[in-house]
Structures are given as structure tokens and as C-alpha cells.
Amino acid sequence: MPTELNVPDAAAKTAEAASQEFETEKMSLAMGPSHPSTHGVLRLQLELDGETVTKCDPVLGYLHRGDEKIAENMTYNQFVPYTDRLDYLAPLANNAAYAAAVEQLANLEVPARCQSIRVITSELARVSSHLMGLGAYGIDVGAWSVFLYSFTEREKLYTLFEELTGARFTTSYSRIGGVARDMPEGWTDRVLEFCEQFLPILDEILKLLTRNKIFMDRTVDVGVITAEDAIGYGMSGPNLRGSGVKSDLRKDRPYWGYDQYEFDVPVGSKGDCYDRYLCRGEEMKQSVSIIRQAIAKLPGGSYYAEDARKIFAPRKDKVMSSMEELINNFMIVTEGPQMPAGEVYFEAENPKGTLGFFIVSKGGGVPWRMKIRGPSFCNLSILPHICKNELVSDVVSILGSLDFVMGECDR
Amino acid sequence: MIDLYLNLPVWVQATIKGLIAIGVLIPVAGACSMAERKVSAWIQGRPGPNRAIVPWVAWIPFVGKALQRLGVFHLMADGAKFVFKEDVVPGHVNKFYYYVAPLVALIPALCTIVVVPFGAYIDATTETLKPLILADVDVGILAVFAIGSLSVYALILAGWASNSKYPFLGGVRASAQLISYELSMTLSVIPVFLWVNAPGGNGTLSLFDVVESQSQAGFLGGMWFIFLMPMCAFIFLVALFAETNRQPFDMPESESDLVGGFHTEYGEFKWSLFFVAEYVHMTIGSGVFVLLFLGGWNPLPWIPLEMVISSMPMWLGALVGVGCFLGKTFFFIFFFMWVRWTLPRFRYDQVMKLGWQKLLPLAIANVIFYALAIAMIELS
Numbered sequence: 001m002p003t004e005l006n007v008p009d010a011a012a013k014t015a016e017a018a019s020q021e022f023e024t025e026k027m028s029l030a031m032g033p034s035h036p037s038t039h040g041v042l043r044l045q046l047e048l049d050g051e052t053v054t055k056c057d058p059v060l061g062y063l064h065r066g067d068e069k070i071a072e073n074m075t076y077n078q079f080v081p082y083t084d085r086l087d088y089l090a091p092l093a094n095n096a097a098y099a100a101a102v103e104q105l106a107n108l109e110v111p112a113r114c115q116s117i118r119v120i121t122s123e124l125a126r127v128s129s130h131l132m133g134l135g136a137y138g139i140d141v142g143a144w145s146v147f148l149y150s151f152t153e154r155e156k157l158y159t160l161f162e163e164l165t166g167a168r169f170t171t172s173y174s175r176i177g178g179v180a181r182d183m184p185e186g187w188t189d190r191v192l193e194f195c196e197q198f199l200p201i202l203d204e205i206l207k208l209l210t211r212n213k214i215f216m217d218r219t220v221d222v223g224v225i226t227a228e229d230a231i232g233y234g235m236s237g238p239n240l241r242g243s244g245v246k247s248d249l250r251k252d253r254p255y256w257g258y259d260q261y262e263f264d265v266p267v268g269s270k271g272d273c274y275d276r277y278l279c280r281g282e283e284m285k286q287s288v289s290i291i292r293q294a295i296a297k298l299p300g301g302s303y304y305a306e307d308a309r310k311i312f313a314p315r316k317d318k319v320m321s322s323m324e325e326l327i328n329n330f331m332i333v334t335e336g337p338q339m340p341a342g343e344v345y346f347e348a349e350n351p352k353g354t355l356g357f358f359i360v361s362k363g364g365g366v367p368w369r370m371k372i373r374g375p376s377f378c379n380l381s382i383l384p385h386i387c388k389n390e391l392v393s394d395v396v397s398i399l400g401s402l403d404f405v406m407g408e409c410d411r
Numbered sequence: 412m413i414d415l416y417l418n419l420p421v422w423v424q425a426t427i428k429g430l431i432a433i434g435v436l437i438p439v440a441g442a443c444s445m446a447e448r449k450v451s452a453w454i455q456g457r458p459g460p461n462r463a464i465v466p467w468v469a470w471i472p473f474v475g476k477a478l479q480r481l482g483v484f485h486l487m488a489d490g491a492k493f494v495f496k497e498d499v500v501p502g503h504v505n506k507f508y509y510y511v512a513p514l515v516a517l518i519p520a521l522c523t524i525v526v527v528p529f530g531a532y533i534d535a536t537t538e539t540l541k542p543l544i545l546a547d548v549d550v551g552i553l554a555v556f557a558i559g560s561l562s563v564y565a566l567i568l569a570g571w572a573s574n575s576k577y578p579f580l581g582g583v584r585a586s587a588q589l590i591s592y593e594l595s596m597t598l599s600v601i602p603v604f605l606w607v608n609a610p611g612g613n614g615t616l617s618l619f620d621v622v623e624s625q626s627q628a629g630f631l632g633g634m635w636f637i638f639l640m641p642m643c644a645f646i647f648l649v650a651l652f653a654e655t656n657r658q659p660f661d662m663p664e665s666e667s668d669l670v671g672g673f674h675t676e677y678g679e680f681k682w683s684l685f686f687v688a689e690y691v692h693m694t695i696g697s698g699v700f701v702l703l704f705l706g707g708w709n710p711l712p713w714i715p716l717e718m719v720i721s722s723m724p725m726w727l728g729a730l731v732g733v734g735c736f737l738g739k740t741f742f743f744i745f746f747f748m749w750v751r752w753t754l755p756r757f758r759y760d761q762v763m764k765l766g767w768q769k770l771l772p773l774a775i776a777n778v779i780f781y782a783l784a785i786a787m788i789e790l791s
Contacts, residue, residue: 029576037667051580051759140667142658142756148455214659214755392580393758396668 026054029392033062037140037396040406044383044395053395056387058380063410071370075336076102076176079370084170086374087408089132090125090351092161095174097122097348100255101357102176102337105344108308112299114178115256119294120191121164121173122256122348123287127198128157129351130238130280130287133403137277138209140400141218149205156194163187176337177312178304188295195288206281219273223386223398226271233385234378237353238279239402243271249349261293273401280403311337336365352376352405372411376404428545432524440690443744445486450748460485496679501575504676508572513677513684516565519558520691526554527698528619530733531708531716532725540717542619543729551617552604555699556597559654562692563589566656566663566673569685573676581672584759585663588653591766592660596650598774599643602781603636603703609789618699622707626715633713637704642777644704646770651696653766656689658751662759697743698736705739708732 032043041062047055067086071079083098084091096118103110110118131150138146158168163184165171173180209215225235230243240247248265250258266282268275304312313332314325331338341363347356353375360369379402387395419427445460452459460482468484469475478484500509530543548554563586570582607624608614625635637644653660664672671677674685701707708716708731716735720728757765 027576036670138755142661142665142667143754144451145455145752148457152456208753209755212755214757217761218755218758391758391760393665393668397758 024049031392031395033059037399039136039399039404042380042399042404042406042409044387044399046387046392046395048392051391051393053387053390053392056384056395058383060377060380061410063406065411067411068370068372071367073366075365076339076367077332077337080174081170081172083174084172085407086372086411087129087350087352087355087376087405088169089405090129091169091171092121092125092165092173093129093348093350094355095172096256097346097350097355098357099174099176099178100348101344101346101359102339103305104346105342105359105361106176106308106311106337106339108177108305108311110178110305111302112257113301114303114305116294116298117179117183117303118174118256119258119261120188120291121179122350123291123294124157124160124191126287126351127284128154128161130284130403131157133280133351133400134205134277137400137403140396141215143209143212143215146205146208149201149208153198153201153205156198160187160191160194163190175304175312177308178302182303188298191291192295195291199285199288202281202284209277210281216274218393218397219277219401221270222273222394223390223401224270224272225382225386229382229385230271233382235353235382236375236378237350238276238283239353239379241266242268242276242279242401244268244275249347249354255348258290260297261290263287263290273397276401276403311339332365338365339363339367347373350375352403352408353379355408374408374411376402376406376409377411380404380409428525432545433521436521436524436691436694437687439694440687441486441490443690443694444489444686445482446744447748447751448485449482450745451752454749454752463488490683493680493683498680499678501573501676503574505572505574508568509676510681512565512569512572513681513688515568516562516688517684517691519561519565520688520695522558523555523695524691526551526618527695528622528702528707529698530729530736531619531622532729532732533717533720535725540623543733544619547617547619549615549617551615551619552600552621552699552703553616555618555695556593559692559695560589560593562688565685565688569677570663570673573673575676577670578673578675581663581669581675584669585656585673588660588662588759588762588766591763592650592653592770595646595766595770595774596654598771598778599646599650600703601778602640602643602785605782605785606636606639618702618707622702622709625706626709626717630713633715635704635706635709635712638712640704640781642773643781644700646774646777647700647703649770651700652747652750653762655692655696655747657693657747659754659757660762661756662762665756665759667756693744693747694740697740697747700743701736701739708736710735 027048029046029048030043031046032038033041038044043059043062045057045059046053065085067082070082080095080098083094086094100118131154135147135150138144138150161171162168164187165173165180225239225243227243227245230240230245235243236247244267246265246267249255250263251265263286264282266279266286268279306312309328310332313329318325319329339361341361343358343360345356345358347354354373355375356373358371358373359367362368383398383402386398390398449459461480463482463484464475464479465484468478500506525545526548528542528544528547531540532543533539534541566585566589567582570578570580570585573579603621604616607621621636625633627633631639656663662672664674666672669675674682677685706712710716710719710731716728716732720731723731
């Protein structure tokens with residue numbers, strides 16, 4: 001009995017296969033907390049469609065130490081070392097910002113020399129922090145040597161910090177009402193020397209990336225943040241200025257006499273990763289210019305507020321010779337600098353953005369409540385918004401361009 | 412000695428040759444890893460590894476210090492570490508393929524050396540130039556491509572067997588990238604062989620014949636192919652970077668987004684096999700580039716090796732040839748490292764776009780152009 005040949009209709013089969021939708025699944029990928037380019041312990045819970053990110057969920061808190069609660073249990077001066085560990089890439093700037101906040105609570109004006117020292121150290125910290133941001137960004141897009149070059153410059157800065165404060169990393173330089181000690185002999189000359197040799201090297205480092213085709217492919221039009229979004233998400237610092245918003249507290253609300261210095265505030269045009277990178281590069285040059293001006297017109301006088309007797313501990317030679325000063329010293333060390341009751345909010349333009357301290361005092365040497373506004377925390381809040389529909393490699397590029405520090409984000 | 416060797420059975424000869432190939436290539440790969448660290452240090456303005464030293468060697472004046480500065484002992488310490496480290500196998504892997512993948516990476520890499528000539532000598536009886544080669548097969552370059560491209564299986568296997576997300580992404584990227592660049596690479600060498608195989612002659616794909624046709628008399632005859640066909644050389648070099656997974660094309664293991672890519676879950680000796688395979692690939696790739704475009708063992712353009720060594724004893728002539736070839740190869744290995752430590756890395760989709768939309772059309776146009784040009788020359 002002849003069997004009927006069953007020849008499948010190939011064309012019909014193909015058409016049927018094409019009309020059927022493939023069963024695709026989204027993949028969830030945990031980027032971090034231990035991942036080479038999440039710069040510390042940030043964790044991004046990504047949802048991937050192939051290599052495209054469909055959802056990005058930042059998970060914070062891996063570095064939470066409860067700094068704000070710790071502050072309630074110690075005197076104002078004792079909290080200075082904790083501010084080192086906020087943005088640990090720019091401790092000098094944090095120290096000064098914190099001290100300025102407490103001084104505002106006491107309605108205390110520090111002398112001009114102290115202000116100049118704070119400007120110089122804060123700008124040096126800015127250079128150091130941006131160098132790190134630049135180098136780490138280099139690694140994120142695969143250019144390793146940039147990191148080593150910028151790190152070499154940072155080492156020189158750390159040597160200067162060590163001379164000034166005795167520590168390379170955690171400087172704890174500020175005290176309420178002044179700084180820990182005056183600048184050592186000839187230190188400003190060495191800072192100027194550093195500035196002199198730094199600018200050509202910076203140009204060389206930037207030259208490796210700025211017009212590099214591969215680098216531009218990786219950064220231009222990647223992670224675009226519009227000006228409205230940037231303001232809406234409370235971003236600050238170079239990330240905000242990269243989006244074209246000309247906002248810099250040093251210009252808008254000058255503190256420590258920033259209004260006497262001439263400098264430009266670089267702003268971007270598109271708000272992509274490339275603009276943020278360019279802003280940081282230019283800010284370093286402006287910082288160097290500020291440092292030079294500050295050293296050129298460095299005023300003499302005291303480096304601490306001498307009339308604030310219940311706030312800044314007296315000098316050692318006075319403690320040894322005068323009964324009253326001895327008692328004063330004892331009181332400040334044990335009870336803390338005496339503050340009036342009140343509330344104050346002060347924010348300074350830190351390398352990463354606006355670092356704010358909100359302090360509620362009920363009098364005495366210990367704050368009743370302190371709230372820290374970490375710029376990295378606010379800057380990271382935009383991640384779910386801008387990481388959508390980007391590739392996995394772009395997420396790395398965006399993270400690097402936001403230049404965050406988890407110490408400040410988690411506090 | 413040579414008679415004794417020639418009287419041995421063929422399989423013993425083959426084994427000896429194979430052992431020599433392994434014995435040469437693995438130390439070269441090790442030396443490459445040392446060079447990588449030193450070159451990167453040099454580029455980044457730091458001293459690099461310069462501490463480790465073995466006591467007895469340290470007592471030799473000058474030499475001991477020089478070896479220490481070169482970081483030679485770091486290399487040995489590294490090697491020893493890989494062998495003696497605890498063999499950690501994650502619980503979630505597919506054990507069989509997990510163990511097989513590093514072998515699949517290394518074996519094809521070592522096999523390709525068999526058909527790559529690495530020097531030449533003048534045969535005393537026939538007075539002609541003979542290649543120094545383990546197996547002089549006619550299909551030369553085809554065998555290199557065929558065996559070399561097997562290594563993509565290693566990356567896919569490793570990515571799949573690791574049963575983990577980052578290696579999986581690395582493996583997927585590897586398969587796409589290696590396949591797309593293989594096309595341009597193969598197309599880029601076609602003009603070379605069109606030029607070598609003049610109509611009427613014996614068709615050959617042997618790499619020895621490619622070098623031979625770069626050492627002829629006359630202006631065109633003595634010209635290296637890099638000058639004659641710069642576009643082919645460029646396409647081949649770019650594709651070679653992609654094929655060996657070197658930056659800026661190191662997508663399968665791009666460590667800033669995929670942690671370690673396909674070898675994230677690998678450790679100790681198995682990891683070092685991948686590592687060695689990468690360097691062996693790089694060495695052989697550079698060697699093939701030198702043979703195809705830089706005149707192989709010819710010391711300079713228009714100065715063939717035969718002219719230089721004709722008055723030397725056979726062993727010295729062979730050494731000179733090998734020296735010229737190795738010198739050029741090492742320069743290219745240095746070039747690979749130089750690029751790696753200077754350039755940022757492409758994004759995955761950019762690599763694919765570059766491969767399919769720029770390099771492949773360029774390679775096809777290149778083949779057509781040279782085919783027409785060679786036909787014109789032949790007709791006239």
C-alpha cells in the first residue's frame with residue numbers, strides 16, 4: 001500500500017516561526033556592592049534585556065556608619081575626624097565646611113588669614129578630588145594609564161597635606177573657630193611650585209582623553225541629564241554645571257571671601273558624560289588660579305578667632321602661664337566649644353557638590369541633632385532615570401562621570 | 412645527530428617537534444606577561460616589579476641585581492603560585508565543561524605554531540632556502556585561521572559552564588565579536604595570496620612562499636607587502652586586535668563592566684591557562700603578521716635573507732633568520748602592549764558596528780580593488 005508522502009510546506013513553516021514571538025526573559029544582574037566600577041560599595045540592581053538596561057535600582061547603605069547619630073554624642077571638635085570620612089577624597093574641604101557651619105551657629109567671624117587658609121586647602125582638596133575622579137573615570141572607560149598619571153600628581157598633593165596637617169589622608173585640619181595650626185614655614189612656596197608644574201601635566205593628561213575618538217564615542221551623548229532634571233533631582237557641583245546650570249556657591253553665596261578672587265565657573269552645554277568630564281578638567285585649572293591669588297594676597301594675623309574664648313582652645317604657652325586660660329582649655333576639651341541654642345544650615349561648594357550641615361543646638365558643647373546633606377547621595381538619585389535604555393557598559397561610563405564617593409553617600 | 416633524528420619513526424619525530432613547540436611557546440608567553448608588566452610600568456612612569464629575588468642568584472654581582480630589576484623572579488613566583496594555589500571550583504558550575512574550557516583555549520593556540528615558519532636556512536645539498544618549520548603544509552594560512560578560530564569555543568564554553576551572569580555576558584560577547592572579525596581578517600589576506608599565486612604557477616597558501624615572494628629581485632619583488640598593500644595590513648592588524656581580545660577590543664573580559672568576563676569564575680591554574688593562551692595567540696598573530704606583511708625573516712626591504720647569509724655557515728645563517736623574525740615579532744608584541752596601555756576601550760555595540768559596517772565593507776572593497784589591479788598588471 002503506497003504511503004502518502006508528507007512534504008512539509010517549508011515556506012509556511014518559516015512564516016509561522018517568524019510570527020511566533022520568542023519567549024525572552026529579562027535578566028536581573030547585581031552590579032556591586034563588590035564590583036570594579038561601582039567605586040566602593042554601591043550596588044545597582046539592574047534588569048537587563050540582552051545588554052540593554054530596562055531598570056536600574058540603586059541599593060545604598062553598605063557603608064552606613066550613622067555619622068549623624070554619632071555627632072549627637074560628642075563635642076563639636078571631636079566630630080572633625082568624622083568629617084574626614086564623608087568625602088574621603090577631599091577631607092580638607094569637609095573639615096572646613098563643617099567648622100564654618102558650627103561657626104555660623106555661634107555667629108563667629110574667623111580672621112582673614114584663617115579664611116585664606118581654608119580657601120587654599122579647600123581648593124587643593126578640589127584638585128586632589130577631581131584628579132581622582134578623572135583617573136577613576138579613565139579606568140572605567142579602559143584607559144589605565146590616565147589613572148596612574150593623575151595619581152602621581154595626587155601623591156605630590158598628599159605630601160603637601162602631610163606637611164600641613166601631619167596626615168596624608170585623614171587630615172582633620174579644622175577646629176571650631178580656626179584651623180589646627182598655622183601653615184609651616186615655606187609651605188605656600190611649595191604649593192606654588194606644585195601649581196607651576198601641575199598645569200602642563202594636567203594638560204598632558206587631558207590630552208590623552210579629550211579628543212580621543214574612542215573616549216568620545218564612549219562619553220558623548222551618553223547619560224544626558226537635562227538642566228531641568230539636574231535641578232529637579234537636586235544635583236550639585238560639576239554634575240549640575242555639566243548640564244549647563246551656572247550654579248556655584250562660591251559665586252552665588254560667597255563665603256571665606258571667595259568674592260575677592262577672580263575665577264570662572266565652567267558649564268557644559270549638553271549634560272552628557274563628556275561635558276561633566278570637561279567641567280572637572282577646567283575646574284582644576286580655575287582652582288589653581290584661586291590658590292595662586294589667595295597665596296599672593298595672604299593676610300597676616302592670627303589663624304584662629306582669638307576673641308572667641310569659649311570656643312577655640314587657647315595656645316599651649318598661654319595655658320602654661322595663665323590660670324584663666326588653663327581653666328578655659330580644660331572646659332573646651334572636656335565640655336566642648338560652647339554654642340548658643342539655635343538652628344543653622346550652612347552649605348559649601350565641595351568638589352563633589354554642595355555639602356550641607358544642618359545643626360540644631362540646645363546650647364552647650366554637643367549638637368542636639370545634626371543632618372548632613374551629602375552631594376553624592378543627591379547626585380546618585382538620578383541613576384534610575386538616566387540609566388534606562390542604556391547599555392551595561394554605559395552604566396559604568398555614567399557612574400564614573402557622576403564621580404561619587406560612597407562614604408558621603410551612606411554617611 | 413640529525414641522521415639519528417631522521418631515522419626515528421614519524422610519530423616520535425612529531426612528538427619531539429610538538430614538545431619543542433610547547434617548550435618554546437609557553438616560556439615566550441611567560442616572558443610576555445613579564446614584559447606586559449614592565450611595559451605598562453614604563454608607560455605609566457613607575458618602576459614595575461623589581462623586588463623578588465632568589466638568594467643564590469642575589470649573590471652574583473651585577474647579574475643578580477639586573478635580573479631582580481627586570482622582575483624575572485616575579486614571573487617565576489607567579490607561575491609557582493598558579494600551580495600551588497588551592498583549586499577552588501565554585502559549586503554552581505558545570506564541572507565537565509568548566510574543566511575542558513581552558514584546555515580548549517590552550518590547545519588550538521599551541522597547535523597553530525606547527526604551520527608557522529619561524530626562520531630559514533640554506534640547504535647545503537640543494538643550495539636553496541628552506542624554511543624552519545614544524546610541518547610544511549600547503550594550506551599554511553588556512554590552517555592557521557582554521558585552528559586559531561577554534562579558540563572562540565573556549566570563551567563560549569567558559570562563559571556557559573561558569574553558570575554565572577557576568578561570564579555568560581562575556582561569553583556571548585566573545586562569540587559575536589570573534590566571528591565578525593574573522594571575516595574581515597580572512598578577506599584582508601586574499602590580495603596577498605592573489606599576488607603570490609601568479610596565474611599559471613602552482614597555487615599555494617604556504618606562509619613560506621609568501622615570504623619568498625617578498626624576497627625577489629627588483630623593486631616590486633623585494634617590496635614588503637605592508638608597502639604594497641597597506642590597507643590589507645591595516646585591516647589585518649585591527650582584526651588581529653579583536654581576535655586576540657586585546658584592548659581596545661577586549662569585550663569578552665572588559666574588566667570595568669564585566670568584572671572578569673568569561674574567566675570571572677576561574678582561578679589558579681585554569682585561569683593561567685587562559686592567560687597563557689591569550690599570549691600565545693598574540694605571539695602567533697604577530698608572527699603571522701610579520702610573515703605576511705613585514706617580509707618574515709628578511710632583515711630589510713629589498714635585502715633578502717639569502718643575500719646576507721649565503722657566505723655564513725648553515726647554523727649561523729639559520730640563527731640570523733630566526734633572529735630577524737623574532738625581533739619583528741617582539742616589536743609587534745610590544746606594539747600590542749603599547750596600544751593596550753594608551754587607549755580606552757570601545758563599547759560592545761561600537762565594536763560590532765566597526766566590524767560589520769566599517770571593516771567588512773572596507774575589506775571587501777579592498778579585495779575587489781586589488782583583484783582588479785593585479786589582473787591589470789598581469790594583462791599588461
